[in-house]
Amino acid sequence: MAYRYLFGPVYSRRFGVSLGVDLSPDKKSCNFDCLYCELGAAKPTDKIKNPPPPEDILTELKDFLASNKKPDVITITANGEPTLYPYLDRLIDEINKIKGDTKTLILTNSSTIDDKKVQQTLQKFDYVKLSLDAISPDVFKKVDRPLNGVDISSILNGIEEFSKIYRGKLLIEVLVVRFVNDSLEEMEKIAQFLSGIKPYRIDLGTVDRPPAYRVFPADDETLYELARVFEKYDLPVNVVERKYQYTPDFDLTEEDILNTLKKRPLTEEDVETLFSFRSKMILQKLEKEGKIKKKKLNGKNFFVGV
Numbered sequence: 001m002a003y004r005y006l007f008g009p010v011y012s013r014r015f016g017v018s019l020g021v022d023l024s025p026d027k028k029s030c031n032f033d034c035l036y037c038e039l040g041a042a043k044p045t046d047k048i049k050n051p052p053p054p055e056d057i058l059t060e061l062k063d064f065l066a067s068n069k070k071p072d073v074i075t076i077t078a079n080g081e082p083t084l085y086p087y088l089d090r091l092i093d094e095i096n097k098i099k100g101d102t103k104t105l106i107l108t109n110s111s112t113i114d115d116k117k118v119q120q121t122l123q124k125f126d127y128v129k130l131s132l133d134a135i136s137p138d139v140f141k142k143v144d145r146p147l148n149g150v151d152i153s154s155i156l157n158g159i160e161e162f163s164k165i166y167r168g169k170l171l172i173e174v175l176v177v178r179f180v181n182d183s184l185e186e187m188e189k190i191a192q193f194l195s196g197i198k199p200y201r202i203d204l205g206t207v208d209r210p211p212a213y214r215v216f217p218a219d220d221e222t223l224y225e226l227a228r229v230f231e232k233y234d235l236p237v238n239v240v241e242r243k244y245q246y247t248p249d250f251d252l253t254e255e256d257i258l259n260t261l262k263k264r265p266l267t268e269e270d271v272e273t274l275f276s277f278r279s280k281m282i283l284q285k286l287e288k289e290g291k292i293k294k295k296k297l298n299g300k301n302f303f304v305g306v
């Protein structure tokens with residue numbers, strides 16, 4: 001079965017083998033337009049264009065789970081922001097019925113976390129990962145470029161409220177862009193705020209996939225210096241590094257590969273680690289045909305869709 005909503009599996013830096021579910025297959029639909037977005041630049045919106053029916057997503061998911069090695073985690077994401085998907089609550093209820101011991105994870109930019117309905121839905125996930133790149137309104141606007149009306153103070157209130165009711169593992173992602181949110185002062189503000197939240201883990205990373213705008217990653221030295229700010233507050237911080245632990249050898253078709261690279265560029269190491277021999281041959285063929293290409297960023301070669 002060729003999948004329209006599933007992509008990967010890809011190796012996620014912290015969760016192991018992750019099967020992605022894309023809730024916005026037609027068009028990037030996000031209420032942010034982050035400088036570092038790996039999906040390309042797009043005008044922010046609060047609507048997902050043509051949201052897919054949950055039944056169609058579940059049909060694909062059941063097929064995948066019945067015919068493949070079980071992923072460690074099912075990651076709900078979007079070609080944009082997944083909490084804008086209008087059927088998210090129904091979808092997670094149904095996924096929870098069929099997932100077995102695979103975990104569920106949602107990656108959200110936190111923009112809707114002050115909405116009580118969103119908070120109720122997110123409580124149904126095993127892991128919730130909230131992005132928080134800045135506290136100062138001007139820095140927030142510069143790095144995340146949100147839709148008018150999305151403000152950082154509501155996001156902070158929402159995160160605080162949600163952390164009090166959520167029983168799963170609450171993760172925070174801070175993405176550092178050189179010269180934009182890489183100051184010790186901004187990190188101090190984030191750390192101070194998070195010390196009242198007590199997240200399970202904070203992932204501190206930088207641009208490592210081709211970004212939407214011409215921005216630059218922080219170097220390792222800066223990242224470790226910023227991480228020390230969180231340690232000062234006794235917060236569990238992890239500087240994101242790529243780790244490869246085992247080789248599941250996923251057999252992806254031509255369509256699966258094109259679909260995956262359109263949504264998420266993969267490094268040469270990703271391909272080496274995850275793809276079966278047959279899938280690697282298909283990838284080479286696609287590159288020769290010009291349907292995918294290689295792009296260099298931060299010293300790493302990425303395969304990207306064209």
Ligand code: SF4
Pocket residue numbers: 030031032033034036037038039079080081109
């Ligand atoms: S990085 Fe995430 S939150 Fe930012 S614009 Fe892209 S999809 Fe939206």
